[in-house]
Amino acid sequence: MAIDITISEVGPRDGLQSIEQIMPTDAKQAWIAAQHAAGFTEIEVGSFVPPKLLPQLADTAEIVSFARTLNGLQVAVLVPNLEGLERAVAAGAHRVTVPFSMSETHSVRNVRKTHAGMLEELARCATFLDTLTDEQRPVFGVALATAFGCTLEGPIPEDRVVRMAARVVRLGVDEVVLADTTGYGNPAQLKHLATGIWGTCGKDRMTRIHLHNTRGQGLANALMAVEVGFTALDASLGGIGGCPFAPGASGNIVTEDLAWLLESMGLDTGIDLEKLLAARALVQEALPGQPLFGFVAEAGLPKTG
Numbered sequence: 001m002a003i004d005i006t007i008s009e010v011g012p013r014d015g016l017q018s019i020e021q022i023m024p025t026d027a028k029q030a031w032i033a034a035q036h037a038a039g040f041t042e043i044e045v046g047s048f049v050p051p052k053l054l055p056q057l058a059d060t061a062e063i064v065s066f067a068r069t070l071n072g073l074q075v076a077v078l079v080p081n082l083e084g085l086e087r088a089v090a091a092g093a094h095r096v097t098v099p100f101s102m103s104e105t106h107s108v109r110n111v112r113k114t115h116a117g118m119l120e121e122l123a124r125c126a127t128f129l130d131t132l133t134d135e136q137r138p139v140f141g142v143a144l145a146t147a148f149g150c151t152l153e154g155p156i157p158e159d160r161v162v163r164m165a166a167r168v169v170r171l172g173v174d175e176v177v178l179a180d181t182t183g184y185g186n187p188a189q190l191k192h193l194a195t196g197i198w199g200t201c202g203k204d205r206m207t208r209i210h211l212h213n214t215r216g217q218g219l220a221n222a223l224m225a226v227e228v229g230f231t232a233l234d235a236s237l238g239g240i241g242g243c244p245f246a247p248g249a250s251g252n253i254v255t256e257d258l259a260w261l262l263e264s265m266g267l268d269t270g271i272d273l274e275k276l277l278a279a280r281a282l283v284q285e286a287l288p289g290q291p292l293f294g295f296v297a298e299a300g301l302p303k304t305g
């Protein structure tokens, strides 16, 4: 049966990079295997950033080669630049995403690159990918990070995001990902922004969205995303990645709750919810004391019959 909506699990990357505990490599492998067994076809397993910056993800190459052994799984990673992309290709990742912050202040502070500098870096990435065979070449995505607002700059003008999306597509990027990095977005804004980008870049260049639940708008935004035509949504098991200083402020939208929302609406995600909750138990065990979020796990699955 064809899947209606792909839920791309990003917990092993976005979740783990935001918490202090370092999950052992074998526990990450067990987690990824458990979600693959629960029906996930895509998992972002790590990030190729310098290990001294993110020791939590220092084993990404090893995790990629493990994940590649799981039948049919699209193995995704995040890379900040060409150097990371080269490492991702060497490791055999199927999909790479480069974050491109729509807030120039955030971009300079985070990766020490202006918008012009980032566009040059993306062009270098595209040139490198052109030298690869189809076998070696991963899907090349660029995430329009902080597209809904930035903690440093505040609101981000929509026309800037639309313009940057168009420039990124012209560089030869396979897809752009709309990303609410800071959890500032609301459904009306999402619809307007997505429509603007689609009007300029075409609908098939942007089918994926990355949402955070920082202010509790995550599932409302996810529902709007599905309504307007996104077919792939990032989510994190247990919503891990929340700020430890703001209790209850979760990170990404919660995979279990998103899967339940979509499945209960009759949309096929390919996910077995019981097996997904078993994966959650594994993760909880591997991250003692780490709060996991989500209503479905709390309440239990309703009786079916």
Ligand SMILES: [Zn+2]
Binding pocket: 014, 181, 210, 212, 252
């Ligand atoms: Zn994120």
